[in-house]
Amino acid sequence: MTAAELLQAIAQVTWLAIGAVEIARAVRRPTRTTIDIALFFGAIALVTVEGRLVALAELPYEDLVRATTLVIVIALPYLLLRVTRDFTTVAMPIVRVVELGLVASVILIATFGTTVLAATLYVVVYFAAVAIYCAARAVTLAGSSYGVTRRRMGAVAAGSYFLGMAILIAGIALVAPGLAGVTAALTQICTVGSAISYAIGFTPPNELRKYWQLPELRAFLSRAAALPRATMDEIVDDLSEVAGRALGARSTIAVWDEAHRVLRFRDTVGAVPPEVGPSTFLSWRVFEGQRSLYVPDASAANPANAELYRSAGVGPVLIAPITAGERRLGVLEVFASREPIFEEDDLAFVELMAQQAAVIMEGRKLIDEAARARAVEEAARIKEDFVSAAAHDLKTPLTTIVAQAQLLERRAAREGRTAELTGIQRLVRETTQLSRLVEELLDASRLERGALPIQPEPGDLAAIAREVTARERAGADRIQIVSNGTVAGMYDPERIRQLIDNLVENALKYSPAEDPIEVRVWSEDSTARLSVTDHGIGIPPEDMPHVFERFRRGSNVDHRKFGGIGLGLYICHGIVEQHGGRVWVESAPGRGTVFHVTFPVSAARERPASDATMVAS
Amino acid sequence: MGTVTRQAAILAVDDDPSILDLLTDILTGEGYRVLPAQNGAEALRVLEGDRPCLVLLDMRMPTLDGWGFASAMRDRGLKLPVVVVTAAENARAWAQEIGADAYLAKPFQLKDLLRVVERFCPPSGDRSGSAGFAY
Numbered sequence: 001m002t003a004a005e006l007l008q009a010i011a012q013v014t015w016l017a018i019g020a021v022e023i024a025r026a027v028r029r030p031t032r033t034t035i036d037i038a039l040f041f042g043a044i045a046l047v048t049v050e051g052r053l054v055a056l057a058e059l060p061y062e063d064l065v066r067a068t069t070l071v072i073v074i075a076l077p078y079l080l081l082r083v084t085r086d087f088t089t090v091a092m093p094i095v096r097v098v099e100l101g102l103v104a105s106v107i108l109i110a111t112f113g114t115t116v117l118a119a120t121l122y123v124v125v126y127f128a129a130v131a132i133y134c135a136a137r138a139v140t141l142a143g144s145s146y147g148v149t150r151r152r153m154g155a156v157a158a159g160s161y162f163l164g165m166a167i168l169i170a171g172i173a174l175v176a177p178g179l180a181g182v183t184a185a186l187t188q189i190c191t192v193g194s195a196i197s198y199a200i201g202f203t204p205p206n207e208l209r210k211y212w213q214l215p216e217l218r219a220f221l222s223r224a225a226a227l228p229r230a231t232m233d234e235i236v237d238d239l240s241e242v243a244g245r246a247l248g249a250r251s252t253i254a255v256w257d258e259a260h261r262v263l264r265f266r267d268t269v270g271a272v273p274p275e276v277g278p279s280t281f282l283s284w285r286v287f288e289g290q291r292s293l294y295v296p297d298a299s300a301a302n303p304a305n306a307e308l309y310r311s312a313g314v315g316p317v318l319i320a321p322i323t324a325g326e327r328r329l330g331v332l333e334v335f336a337s338r339e340p341i342f343e344e345d346d347l348a349f350v351e352l353m354a355q356q357a358a359v360i361m362e363g364r365k366l367i368d369e370a371a372r373a374r375a376v377e378e379a380a381r382i383k384e385d386f387v388s389a390a391a392h393d394l395k396t397p398l399t400t401i402v403a404q405a406q407l408l409e410r411r412a413a414r415e416g417r418t419a420e421l422t423g424i425q426r427l428v429r430e431t432t433q434l435s436r437l438v439e440e441l442l443d444a445s446r447l448e449r450g451a452l453p454i455q456p457e458p459g460d461l462a463a464i465a466r467e468v469t470a471r472e473r474a475g476a477d478r479i480q481i482v483s484n485g486t487v488a489g490m491y492d493p494e495r496i497r498q499l500i501d502n503l504v505e506n507a508l509k510y511s512p513a514e515d516p517i518e519v520r521v522w523s524e525d526s527t528a529r530l531s532v533t534d535h536g537i538g539i540p541p542e543d544m545p546h547v548f549e550r551f552r553r554g555s556n557v558d559h560r561k562f563g564g565i566g567l568g569l570y571i572c573h574g575i576v577e578q579h580g581g582r583v584w585v586e587s588a589p590g591r592g593t594v595f596h597v598t599f600p601v602s603a604a605r606e607r608p609a610s611d612a613t614m615v616a617s
Numbered sequence: 618m619g620t621v622t623r624q625a626a627i628l629a630v631d632d633d634p635s636i637l638d639l640l641t642d643i644l645t646g647e648g649y650r651v652l653p654a655q656n657g658a659e660a661l662r663v664l665e666g667d668r669p670c671l672v673l674l675d676m677r678m679p680t681l682d683g684w685g686f687a688s689a690m691r692d693r694g695l696k697l698p699v700v701v702v703t704a705a706e707n708a709r710a711w712a713q714e715i716g717a718d719a720y721l722a723k724p725f726q727l728k729d730l731l732r733v734v735e736r737f738c739p740p741s742g743d744r745s746g747s748a749g750f751a752y
Contacts, residue, residue, distance in 0.1 A: 392704060392706075395704040395723050396633060396636070396704055396723065397635075398723075399636060399704065399723040399724035399725065400635050400639050401724075402725075402726070402727075403643065403724070403725060403726075403727050403730065404639055404642075406726065406727035406728070407646070410727065411646070435724045438724075442706065453706065453707060453710075455709060455710065
């Protein structure tokens with residue numbers, strides 16, 4: 001096989017392959033564009049087959065075959081123009097000229113056949129002119145396109161250019177037979193160039209497509225790297241701009257608004273309302289179905305809103321869902337004014353960009369959420385710091401007031417000034433209550449900051465309980481303590497005193513004046529146990545889950561009659577937790593309440609305490 | 618709580634004058650002689666001429682704070698019962714740090730103050746109060 005023969009074989013195989021692929025595509029999805037492309041390449045493939053057959057053997061209907069080939073070759077420029085018109089605009093006068101030229105070709109060839117050189121030359125020049133014009137249009141189109149389309153259009157332009165050149169050189173061969181050797185080789189080269197260029201343009205291998213997508217994708221991703229610093233609106237604007245530019249079309253992103261359950265468009269290009277809820281809108285369909293969509297004509301796909309699409313000049317639409325894992329974030333929508341030249345590439349690219357957009361938007365969202373959480377934390381810390389500082393500053397003047405009031409009380413009692421004594425006792429009671437509140441606020445704020453200090457040391461829970469219950473207080477005679485032997489463990493004596501005192505005070509406060517309060521301390525299953533039982537008003541079932549929360553007070557408690565701000569049990573819970581123990585409550589409204597506390601005997605704070613469980617009886 | 622027969626002295630160290638006045642008022646009423654000092658340095662000067670049975674010591678003070686006072690006392694070989702009286706939340710830890718004998722958290726109860734004073738300065742005048750960390 002000579003080099004010329006090899007070139008010829010390559011060209012022929014390529015033409016046949018493109019023809020087969022494009023005819024298959026047109027059968028699968030018959031649109032004006034696919035049919036035009038199939039006609040053009042089908043015609044070339046047919047001419048190739050005929051030429052090959054004629055060369056191989058004497059055919060019975062050789063004249064007929066030659067005639068068919070001639071007709072097809074004459075029609076090819078017109079078919080090429082049709083394909084070009086499907087991609088881009090061609091001025092009407094030019095269409096008319098080409099049509100007239102076609103008619104002229106037919107008449108000339110029908111009249112003179114290929115015997116008259118002038119007629120043949122006319123056909124050749126006509127063909128070459130149309131092919132080169134189409135190549136020029138494709139170059140213009142490539143120039144205004146982006147990404148894969150730009151490359152593919154460039155290849156198509158090259159294909160048309162080579163085709164025109166091949167025909168032109170064949171024409172030169174007719175007028176200058178002396179150059180036959182050179183012209184034949186050049187024609188061959190141009191034919192192969194044309195076939196390969198068209199193959200790359202119309203049926204590019206996937207690897208090549210991916211390679212072509214790279215620069216756009218890289219540009220998109222390098223933008224993405226800077227985006228987390230931008231606001232979500234800026235990100236959305238930027239992404240839709242980049243997506244539109246990558247496809248040479250208009251693009252918009254709708255963000256899912258969870259609170260209002262609508263898709264919110266930043267920029268609607270006039271085709272859809274700013275907000276889209278459940279509806280026939282294509283964006284909604286894609287969002288709901290989570291499958292990307294290409295429609296060649298939005299008006300036809302969504303007749304209910306056809307007017308809207310038409311007035312916005314929207315024809316074909318490409319939409320892909322922007323979804324990060326399970327989180328549906330929105331949709332990316334690309335509007336074109338005419339059918340995309342290579343819609344499968346464009347849809348794949350829109351999907352790819354939607355995936356990237358999802359990653360970026362999700363990242364932004366997470367950063368926002370983290371920032372919000374930090375702000376809330378910071379606000380809480382400032383509040384706690386303030387409470388802590390304020391409570392601490394209250395302590396110094398309180399020291400003087402409390403002790404001075406108690407001194408006055410002591411002297412009035414000693415000197416038998418009963419008239420003053422009642423008033424002074426009221427003063428003592430209230431200042432004591434005030435200093436208790438300040439202590440509670442401080443402890444609660446320490447707990448909130450996770451900084452309630454405990455200093456465990458070996459001790460006896462029963463001894464501490466006895467000491468607390470023996471304290472002088474109103475109603476002290478109602479307290480019965482039940483304990484047998486020592487209940488050894490690691491306790492912060494101060495905090496455990498505070499715990500028991502709180503529970504006892506609560507029991508006294510919320511039970512009738514004559515009813516007993518039982519405090520039990522015992523060891524069981526290598527845990528230290530404590531319970532405080534009253535027979536008072538109890539806790540309503542709806543309050544049970546909140547007993548140990550901050551600022552919680554029983555819904556059945558008369559707040560004017562019983563003082564307190566609802567921190568006592570919260571602090572108790574914190575103290576028990578710091579000791580690695582558990583606290584829970586059993587209660588029946590009207591029958592009384594039991595608070596249970598357990599501590600591990602081995603060591604305090606050995607492991608984090610599980611949440612206190614509340615058991616309703 | 619009876620009145621002490623011999624006038625035992627108590628050194629009260631606090632930068633807050635109203636606390637000093639209060640302590641003076643309370644303890645004088647109980648028959649003690651109160652030696653007031655507004656900071657550690659003043660307290661050390663008081664100790665040059667007097668020998669109290671107890672030091673009531675605030676911790677955060679200007680010039681010389683509780684820690685400085687305690688170490689200066691140690692350096693001079695002065696062995697006196699010290700009770701830390703502070704509004705800080707780590708009263709107990711601080712008391713342990715400086716080797717104090719007890720601590721009293723502000724705001725304190727009058728009876729707690731009197732109990733701790735009586736422990737170190739008993740009305741009989743016997744100063745050998747129980748040793749060890751208590752309260």
